[in-house]
Amino acid sequence: MxxxxxxxxxxxxxxxxxxxxxxxxxxxxxxxxxxxxxxxxxxxxxxxxxxxxxxxxxxxxxxxxxxxxxxxxxxxxxxxxxxxxxxxRKYSSKDVKDLFELMPPIEGLIGRLAIKHATEEDISNIEYLHERMLDFHQRKRRSDYFRVNQQIHMALAQATGNKALVEEYERLSSKIIHARYLANTDQSRWDESADEHIHIMQALKARDEERLSELLSIHVSKTGESVVVALQKQAPEEQR
The missing domain is CATH 1.10.10.10 (Winged helix-like DNA-binding domain superfamily/Winged helix DNA-binding domain)
Incomplete structure (x- = not known):
């Protein structure tokens, strides 16, 4: 044996x-x-x-x-x-709205801290992801665009060097990942979002703290608004 x-x-x-x-x-x-x-x-x-x-x-x-x-x-x-x-996983439009209300100040803080603590290597890596994301946008590869988009936002959070902030961002992001993708199913919002990322990348490379903070905050606010509208169209009245 x-x-x-x-x-x-x-x-x-x-x-x-x-x-x-x-x-x-x-x-x-x-x-x-x-x-x-x-x-x-x-x-x-x-x-x-x-x-x-x-x-x-x-x-x-x-x-x-x-x-x-x-x-x-x-x-x-x-x-x-x-x-x-x-x-x-399923969230009501009210659930999503509540979650997205938390995101603008967090994204704004990420912008400020990323400028203070990001290394040149961090910025270079984010720029590489940014170029890949824009390529996927041009080729209409929505799911690939979204995957790299999420990597960019996480890389920005990690560039802050603040472990507690990264963990909180990860926790909240996991709850709205499907909703964020839903925003990009609207072509006009997808195009607008890609354009916003160009300005976000420019602010990061220029190390413009206030500009990056503002752009990230506005970016996630617009995404949240788009998502809530889309969910309200999809869901029966009693689920809103």
């Missing part, structure tokens, strides 16, 4: 690297596709995640699917319900 166990372990050691690589790649594919389907509205807010169908689609067992769901839950896109599976 012991020899069998040792043999199995040795065999596992030989196969683990390639298996791990395939597992990580598949995990990323599952997370990316599910995130895309949620953000694009293929999986509707409040709807139950069809675990059996998704397992069949990706040819995986429940365990890797649930690992993917945990990632999406940490991003605020999915809610895990004990003994009931998972559902796409």
């Amino acid at each position: 012991e020899q069998d166990i040792v043999h199995t372990d040795i065999k596992a050691n030989y196969t683990t690297p390639s298996h791990r690589k395939r597992r990580i790649t598949l995990h990323n594919v599952v997370v990316d596709e599910m995130r895309h389907d949620i953000l694009e509205g293929k999986l509707k807010p409040g709807s139950k995640i069809p675990e059996v169908a998704l397992c069949a689609k990706f040819d995986i067992s429940r365990t890797p699917l649930r690992e993917a769901l945990k990632v999406l839950a940490s991003e605020g896109l999915v809610e895990l319900l004990p003994n009931r599976g998972a559902v796409v």
Whole structure:
């Protein structure tokens, strides 16, 4: 019995690297596709995640699917319900409005502290992301644009060097990620948002503290207004 166990372990050691690589790649594919389907509205807010169908689609067992769901839950896109599976997270327009009212002063603070503490490397990295984001906008790749957009906002928060601020920003952002994407489904707001980011990048490179603070605050305020209008159009009166 012991020899069998040792043999199995040795065999596992030989196969683990390639298996791990395939597992990580598949995990990323599952997370990316599910995130895309949620953000694009293929999986509707409040709807139950069809675990059996998704397992069949990706040819995986429940365990890797649930690992993917945990990632999406940490991003605020999915809610895990004990003994009931998972559902796409749903917020009323009032919930979203309340959350977005908190964001302008936080974004403004991020702007001020980022100017004070960002290194040249931080700014260079953000500029790289900025160029990628604008490229995705030109190519109408909405979900890719949004993904990089979120990376930019998080990079700005991290550039402040304030751990407590980053954690609070992360917590609030996870609750409005789907709503933020919804704002970009309106083409005019998407174009306006991309233009606002050009001015944000200019202020960051110029290290203009007041300008960056103001631009970030206005940017998230406009996004919030656009989202609330979109949600009110979608939701029945009693859910508002």
